[in-house]
Amino acid sequence: MNKVVNNADDAVRDISDGAVLMLGGFGLCGIPENCIQALVKKGVKGLTCISNNAGVDDFGIGLMLKSRQVKKMISSYVGENAEFERQLLNGELEVELIPQGTLATRCMAAGYGMPAIFTPAGVGTEVAQGKEIRNFNGKDYLMEYAFDADFAIIKAWKGDTQGNLVFKATARNFNPLMAMAGKITIAEVEELLPAGALDPNEIHTPGIYVHRIFQGSAYEKRIEQLTIRKAHQ
């Protein structure tokens, strides 16, 4: 069993036009920077991207939007991207907006082998249109299907050659959920360690979910909203 690949280009080698991808991250926090760059370089087109956000104009998924590789975004919030807005208003891009908890739980369901979930989020709103509603204990719930993605592309802090992963702080977000949900899961990590170097008690994602792993490089980790307090406060 060898899950270790050389680099991002190698990891995304068989992603082809029209693929359905999950991409981890919340805003620009915990995004698979190396794989996104490799996908831009590869020039693969017509992608459906399931990701909480759509990056910013010149970073994250925004880079793939700029090079017109994305056919459809499935996200909960797509605020900070002018090119996104332009493509959307021109009808060049399809967007499905779904509640953030629904997005997370549809990933989770796929990873847990469950075909659907029931959630109250969106009941009585336009999100509920055309969806099955079931009443449990007097409360209405929408049935939402598990996602079906060809590839999950995620970013972890540390990983080992078995594919075990550890995430850092709020860069965890959607990453472990998507890791469990992809038919093929690609993990880029800041530090790749030999098997045995990570404490089994502290693994967030067991290696069974990870098919390819590599140590990424040159992480920019851009901060979207730098907020600080003054020293005297």
Next chain:
Amino acid sequence: MALSKEQIAQRIARELKDGYYVNLGIGIPTLVANYIPEGVHVVLQSENGLLGMGPFPFEGEEDPDLINAGKQTITTVQGSSFFDSAMSFGMIRAGKVDLTVLGAMEVSEKGDIANWKIPGKMVKGMGGAMDLVASAKNIIVAMMHTNPKGESKLLPACHLPLTGVGCVKKVVTDLGVLAITEGGFKLLERAPGVSVQEIQSKTAGKLIVEGAVPEMVY
């Protein structure tokens, strides 16, 4: 005098009870964290995967891997924990979060809320708002009583696309504190110096006034 945004936040902070787990939305709700009463210990939840959100970092101590749901750099406090987004919304859905404070564009007398979409404008998405309003045990809305055009934001029914139905329990505005009851908006408190008549004239939904309405303390 109508309240400032800071004073609205200050008044909402008085709703916090010791031991509460609290989710604060973006805007006025975020300011509530600055006015937590002395002796009251609450744990702030950030739905991108943190319990125990601390203040903004000092310059140079910011960590790009540590942000809140508004994508701002933050810190942790002693006893913080991190988790994934499904667990985060799981604890919200399961009713573990005691209080959610949100902003809104409109609230109806039945407790419906609209805060995510304006037809004709670029729609950015609902983020976690629909999950929060559908599940939180106790939702307080923090908002101005009227919109910039002077129109009431407390309505018989929302005009804008809904975020959630029948979920808001209380509204704190620059003019008063109102509870959502079966009959409509019940005026509990008014801002210092603001008359019941003024609140009545700026509330399009049904307003219930019982006896003398006390002035707010914040």
